[in-house]
Amino acid sequence: MSDRFAQPERNGGPSHNGHPEPPPPAAAGFDELRDLLVGPEKEALARLEDPERRLEEISAALPEALVRRGANDKLLVAALRPTIENAFIGSIKRQPKFFADLLVPVIAPTIRRAIAAAFENTLEALRRMTEQTFTLQGLKWRLEAMRSGLSVAEVALRHTLRYRVEQVLLIHRETGVLLQFVAVPGAPSADSDMVSGMLSAIEQFVRDSFKVGEGEGLNTVRVGEFIVWVEFGPRAVLAATIRGTPPADLRPILADTLDGIHSLHARDLADFKGDASPFESCRPELEACLRSEASAPAPAKRSRVGLKLAFALLLITLVTWLGWGALTARTERMRRDQFVSLLEAEPGLVTTFLDRESTPIRVRGFRDPIAADPAQFATAAGIPASAISAQWEPYFSLEPSFVLRRVRREIAPPAGVTLRIEGGTLRAQGRAPHAWVELFRRNARGIPGVTRADDSLLADADLVAWRDLAEKAEAILIRFEGDALAEGQRESLARLAVLAREAAELSKGLGRGTQVEVSGELFRASLIVGAIAPIAGVPPVLLRVGPPSSGTQDSVSFRFLLTDSTSKSSTSP
Secondary structure: OOHHHOOOOOOOOEOOOOOEOOOOHHHHHHHHHHHHHHHHHHHHHHHHHOHHHHHHHHHHHHHHHHHHHOOOOHHHHHHHHHHHHHHHHHHHHHOHHHHHHHHHHHHHHHHHHHHHHHHHHHHHHHHHHHHHHOOHHHHHHHHHHHHHOOOHHHHHHHHHEEEEEEEEEEEEOOOOOEEEEEEOOOOOOOOHHHHHHHHHHHHHHHHHHHOOOOOOOOOEEEEOOEEEEEEEOOOEEEEEEEEEOOOOOHHHHHHHHHHHHHHHOHHHHHOOOOOOHHHHHHHHHHHOOOOEEEOOOOOOOOOHHHHHHHHHHHHHHHHHHHHHHHHHHHHHHHHHHHHHHHHHHOOOEEEEEEEOOOOOEEEEEEEOOOOOOHHHHHHHOOOOHHHEEEEEEEOOOOOHHHHHHHHHHHHOOOOOEEEEEEOOEEEEEEEEOHHHHHHHHHHHHHOOOOOEEEEEEEEEHHHHHHHHHHHHHHOOEEEEEOOEEOOOHHHHHHHHHHHHHHHHHHHHHOOEEEEEEEEEOHHHHHHHHHHHOOOOOOOOEEEEEOOOOOOOOOEEEEEEEEEEOOOOOEEOO
C-alpha cells in the first residue's frame, strides 16, 4: 500500500517515519468533555458493582431505617420475627445452660409467685366447694347436674360465670369460607362451616336491606344464651360466640386481633383461592381471644338449720341406699335358692356341679330328654335366662313316672288300656286291637327302664270279637223235615253266611284264617255245604260227618275254626 493512504492514529501514533506524533488538540478536548458528562455515573456503577462498598452503605443506613419504621410497624415485626426467633432458638439449643443462668434470677421469683397464687386459688376453690356442698345451693346444683347429665363443676360454672368466649371464627369476607376456628375444651359442638355461612348471609342481608357502607354491618347477634360479636375487616371477619355478659373492653381486643391478622397475612387474604392452610399460624392469636371471667359465688349464710337439714338428708340417703342394697342382695339370694330348690326337686335332672354365687350361675349335670326344661325354673324364680350358664348331658332316668312317660311316648296305648311299672316289669291291662298287642309284646322290653313285659291281663279285642262270632255260629242249627229244609231255615243260612264273612275279615287282622266246619248226617251236611259254599265272601267250608251239636239226626250244626295262614292247619279257638 502506498504511503499516501497511510493515516495517523486518532490519539496520535506512528507516522510514516515510525515516530509518534502529539495528539491533535481536538481529541484531548473530547476526552475531557466525556469525563465531565458520564464520569459520575461511571463512578456510581463501579460503586454498585463493589460488594464491600454496598455493604458499608447498607450497614450505615440500616439502623436509621429501622428507627424510622418504628416499633409499632406490624409488617416489619412480621418480617423480622422468623429470623429472630430462629436465631434465638438456635442460640438456646447451643448454649442452654448460659441462657438458663441468665433467666433464673428473673424467672424464679415469678414462678414462685405463680405457684403460690395457683396453690392459693386451689385452696380457695376447695374451701368454696366445701362450703357449697352442705348448703341448699350445693344440693340444688347437684340435683340440676343429675337432671341435665352435666358434671357438678360445669353446673357451678354456669351459675358463677360472668362471661366466657367459647368459640372464635376467622372468616374470609369475600367468599365466606372459614379460615380458622378455635374453641374452649368442653364447649358445645357446632358446625363451624355452617356458622360462617350464616354470618356471611346475615352480613349480605344487612348490607342489601339497610344500604350500609362497605366497612359496616351487623356486629351483634343473640342466639339463645349465646351472644355473637362480629368484627369486620377489609378482607376478613372475626366472630366470637360468648356465653354470659361480656365486658366492653373485649371488643377492642377482637378488633386488634383482626388488625394484626390483616397485617401479617395481607397477601394471603388478597390472593385467597380456597386454601386455608396459611392461616394455621393464626391459632395463637385466636386462642388468646378465648377469655373468661367467673364471679365468686355469694357467700353462703351459715345456718345451723341448713347444715342439720343437709346432714339429715345425707344420712337418709345413705341409710336408704344401704337398705336398698341389702334388700336387693337378699332378694337375689332368695331367687337363687328357689332356682336351686326347683332343680333339685325335679326328677330327671341330676346336677353334678352348681355354683349359685357366681354370675352367671353355673350348672352342670344330666337331663332326661323328657324332663322339664331347666330354663322355666329360672323364669319361675325371677332370674333371666341370660343369668344362667347351664350344660346338660343326656341320660335316661329310671324313675317309674319317667319310664311310664317314655312307654306312652313310644307305643301310645289306646283307650281302655292301663299301664303300670313294678320293679322294672311293665304290666298292661285292658282290651286293645291285635296290632297294638303285638306292638306291646315286640317293643315294650326295648324301652329304657323296662326289663319285662306282662300281658297276662291284656285282652286281644280282635280275637275276642272273632270268638263272639264263633259262639253265635255254633248257636245256629239248620233243621230238616225229611230230606228237605224245614220252613224258615234259609234265613238261618243267610245269617250264618254273614257271620262267616265277618269272622274271615277279623281273622285277617289276626294274621290267620277262618274255616267253617259243618257237622251232621252226610246227605244233609253235604246239602248245606253245597248251599253256602258258593256265597261270596264265605271262607272255606269243611264237611264233618257226625252227629250235630244238638245230637239229632235231622239237624246240621256249625263251628268256626282259626287256621294258620302259613300251614293252613286249623285250630280250635
